[in-house]
Amino acid sequence: MPLSFPQGPAPYDAEPGPAGPSPLPPALARAFSAQVPGPPVPPGPRANPWHRAGADPVAVPERERALLDGLWLSRGHHRLADGTATRVPRRPVPSAGAAYPVHTHLVVGADGPLEAGRYAFDMEKGVLLRRDAARERDAGWDAPGSGTAVRGTHLVLTVQPGRSFGRYRHRAWPLWIADTAYALAAVEFLCAPGPAAVHLGPGPWLRELLGVPRACEHGRWLARGLAPEIALAAVELPGTWSVPADRRDALAARRSPAIGEFEAAERNRDPRSARAAKESGQAWVLGAHRLKTWSVAVGTPAAALAPALWRAHRQAAGLCYAGALSQRWRCRPVSGFTAARGRWTVHALAMLPGAHHLDKESAA
Known part of the structure; x- marks a missing residue:
């Protein structure tokens, strides 16, 4: 039985669009070009070391653990065409070139399953870390939107841009959206019922929710021992939800x-x-x-x-x-x-x- 394809951007065989220069800034328009990306450059850490910024590990409630593991739990490593195992973990959500630039955060309100605050998930270690609000204020990172100012739980998806840029260079920026979209769709796939609301970025609302500076303010991130991240999507989880076992297993086996x-x-x-x-x-x-x-x-x-x-x-x-x-x-x-x-x-x-x-x- 064929899949049913929803309507979206124009199909491949649609009439060509108007000729002429792209209205995008030149740095973004280069992603359209046939120019081959340059040699790889160091992509930065696989997981941002939030512990260096004072974040401490916390116990994860069973339901939230099922969702986080359903997205990122590694089940072995990718293999080359000849069967040789690589050092790249194999995860349920795909990523262009296995760069895995997407990171997951939780922003929990007073009525949430965890103590109110902001949390970062280290998918390399499978650890959830609670960010230190006092140290963030001292670093000038404090922003409205945490603790009692937020109701329920928001799952925020960010990208660490260097992960994709290190391999794809000028073609990386569409892949930041691509990888985040695949992770976002996985949250929607795993969470039943689906999210109460979805917010797409980037933009000031997402940065305020997550309490982070702009990624282009490299110094503010590096001063805390962190690589810059761009907040690209937030999911407001419903009051009551679960991760169905058949969907969890299907994504894990994908x-x-x-x-x-x-x-x-x-x-x-x-x-x-x-x-x-x-x-x-x-x-x-x-x-x-x-x-x-x-x-x-x-x-x-x-x-x-x-x-x-x-x-x-x-x-x-x-x-x-x-x-x-x-x-x-x-x-x-x-x-x-x-x-x-x-x-x-x-x-x-x-x-x-x-x-x-x-x-x-x-x-x-």
């Missing part, structure tokens, strides 16, 4: 099919697949049994591009997780497209039928 599986599959003769392979520089896409793409006109202004990026990646993630739950489709996200014919493919999903193979892994 795997992006190895590139070798696509290469071994019969070539797709759909011309859209050929264009996607060419514009992404990834010939293995031709082996996909199904290919779903999302694109925007090159001339799309920034105010419209950001919502399109969020919408495309949230929809793609929803299809990816639904395929894992039904065991009908295995999905591998595809990024890194260059603009062509007046349009830019912001994201794609390459799919193979069947259940996930736990012994076949990839770095996505």
Whole structure:
């Protein structure tokens, strides 16, 4: 039974958008270009060392532990095409190039499951740390929005931009949204009933909620021993919720099919697949049994591009997780497209039928 695809940004075979220069700032518009990213640079720590800023470990309630582990609990390591194990942990939520720039925070009000305050989750160690409000005030980080000023619990998703930039350079900024969108969709997938509200950023409201300075104020972060983070999304958790076991297990078992599986599959003769392979520089896409793409006109202004990026990646993630739950489709996200014919493919999903193979892994 084929998947039902929701409406989103223009399909790949839509009429080309208007020609002409991009209205985006040049630094952002470079993500559209065919320019190859430069050599890798140090990406920064896998987890921000909040303990250096005075945060202390706390016990995690069972329900919150189920959600945090459902998102990030490592079950082994990614493997190379020849089966060699890497040092990169394999996590339920995919990440472009296994960079894992997304970090998870909790902001808890007076009526929440934990003591009121702000918390950072270290997914490398599986530890939740409560930030020290007094030390934050001394560092000039205090902002309205914590403690009794907040009701309930907000889960905030940030990106540590260096994680993606270290590998993808000028193509990194769309991937910050992409990886956050996949994590956000995973929260929505795991949490039943779904979130009471979702807020997308970046912006001052999210920074105030999390009580952090702008990421571009590097000195304020580095002075506390931290790498800058950008707050990109917040989920207001409902008053009563749980993590269904079937969804938790489906996400834990989810795997992006190895590139070798696509290469071994019969070539797709759909011309859209050929264009996607060419514009992404990834010939293995031709082996996909199904290919779903999302694109925007090159001339799309920034105010419209950001919502399109969020919408495309949230929809793609929803299809990816639904395929894992039904065991009908295995999905591998595809990024890194260059603009062509007046349009830019912001994201794609390459799919193979069947259940996930736990012994076949990839770095996505």
